[in-house]
Amino acid sequence: MPIDSTEETSQRLARLMQTVEDLLKEAKQRGATAAEASVGSSAGLEISVRLGSVETVEHTRDNGLGVTVYFGHRKGSATTSDLSxxxxxxxxxxxxxxxxxxxxxxxxHLADAALMATDLPDLDLYHPWPLEVAEAITIATECEDAARGYDARIVNSEGASLSSHTGIKVYGNSHGFVAGYPTSRHGLSCAVIGQQGQSLQRDHWWTSARAPTDLTAARVVGERAAERTVARLGARRIETCSVPVLFRAEIATGLVRSLMSVIQGANIYRRTSFLLDRIGERVFPEFVRIHEEPLLPRGLSSAPFDGDGVATRSKDLISDGILQTYILDSYSACRLGMQTTGNAGGVRNLRVQMGELDRNGLLREMHTGLLVTELMGHGVNPVTGDYSRGAAGFWVEGGVIQYPVEEITIAGNLKRMYAGLVGIGNDCDYDGSTRTGSWLIDSMTIAGE
Known part of the structure; x- marks a missing residue:
């Protein structure tokens, strides 16, 4: 994939910033009392291979622009992919x-002018990869070959995919704020199918990073996908019961995302959250800390300013188990009579403080129960906290995995689950903008046979 030189990237950034300034000027000439605009331009390469053959090769190039104007307190927005x-x-x-x-x-209205970002640190987010198609095919093929050759029980493949993208993001508003920066993101994933007798199972693994040198090796990704698949072969049903549940680290991120949803400003001012009016109250045990690091160098969600132009900052969302803040953009903050938290566009680089136990230590702590390694469906009610998801994983007795299980449903209530968190592992072993270890919940209902 051809890569712009540093000078060419700077010129593209300057052109997009000029585009935003022209938009704001045009809005003012049409009588708008205020306006804001965002524009992005991206290019990338995506390839996939399956069973040793190339399935797709795609070169992408996309543009997008959104403009919002204000006439007093009346608002209108429009978007386009044409930058003419x-x-x-x-x-x-x-x-x-x-x-x-x-x-x-x-x-x-716009966010307060005094909150606009003035210090724009270099967050090391731009690492273009001069990746040729032949090289990309070689890497993806190596990944899939490693998975297919891992175990004779790997009988089929959904393939391996490699992607490499670069882009530029610019935002500006009529406070005089106009800023932007280039970004890159690269990823590799693989999924394979295993068979043992009549049992067929599928699993996958992936890696993602801002810089290609930070990606996990292709062979390791493939072997991890196969290892996870083989471990699931011979899965059984279990009887309905109430037992402790351990959410494996990458699965536990779903519990974090559910928390982010219910403390998001729109759900708060609409009064559709079970954590309404709970700032300053205990939600988790006191050992729990969840913090946001939007200025993390090379972070997958890092940004020096949010979608309103407000400076981002590190902050605790949960500290000592207590809810410290809601997640607010300028609009939701206004509706709640509060100040924006610099989260227009969402949270950036969540970190859950990890404990002392690894996954095996948490299994011993659990003694008997369910290790969840896959969830299906979206059965989470943000108003009541009721939680019900299809699941698969492993049955544990005596702190040791006994056999894989499938076709079960786990159910509980997020309020009770968060309060009943027994421990968080130190076993974070995946790439992602939300980083946590495994979560051990004291008890949930498992619906089986």
């Missing part, structure tokens, strides 16, 4: 027209 001068003017015109039909909203 004519299309940009049409987008502004459309946004202004939409604003004439919207209702007054006292919270429809």
């Amino acid at each position: 001068t004519t299309a940009l003017r049409e987008a502004v015109r459309a946004a202004c027209s939409i604003a004439t039909h919207t209702q007054e909203d006292p919270c429809a």
Whole structure:
């Protein structure tokens, strides 16, 4: 994939920043009292191989722009993928027209000018990969070959995929704030199918990073996918019971995401969260700390400013088990009579403080119960906290894995599950913007046979 030189990247960034400035100027000329715009440009290579043959090779190049105008407290927005001068003017015109039909909203305005980011640190987010198609095919093939050759019980493959993307993001508003930065992201994944008797199982593994040198080796990714698949062969059903449940580290991220959803500003001001009016109250045991690190160098979700132009900052969301803050952009903060937390666009690089035990230590702590390695469905109610998901994993007795299990449902309530968290492991072994060890919950209902 051809890579722009440093000078060419700087020139593209300057052009996109000028595009945003032109949009803001056009909005002002059309009578808008305020405006904001974001523009992005990305390019990438995606290839996939299956059973040793190339299935797809895609070169991608995308542009996108969004503009929002304000006439007092009336708001209109428009988007386009065409960055021509004519299309940009049409987008502004459309946004202004939409604003004439919207209702007054006292919270429809830009974030406070005093909160705009002024210090834009280099977060080391741009590491382009001059990857040729032949090299990409070689890497993906090596990954799949490692998986297929791991064990004779690996009988089929869903393939391996390699991707490499670069892009530039720019945001600006009529406070005079216009800024942007280039980014890159690369990834490799593999999924294979195993068979033992009549039992067929599938599993996968992946790696993702800002810099290609930070990716896990292709062979290791393939072997990990096969290892996970083989471990699931011979899965059984179990009887309905109530036992402790250990969520493997990468699966436990789902519990973190559920927490982020219920403390997100929109769910709070709409009063559709079971953690409504709970800031300052204990949600987890006191050993739990969950913090955000948006300025983490090479972080997969790092950003010096949020989608409102507000400076991002590190902060605890949970400290000593106590809910410290909601996740707010400027609009939700206004609706709640609070100040934005710099989270327009979501949270960035969540870190759950890990404990002293590894996964085997947590299994011994659990003694008898279920290790969850896969979840299916989306059975989480943010209003009540009720939780019910299809699951697969391993039955544990005496602190040792006994056999794989499948076709079960685990159920509980997030309020009770969070309060009943027994321990967090130190076994984080995956790539992702949310990092945690395994979570041991004291008791959940397992619906089986």
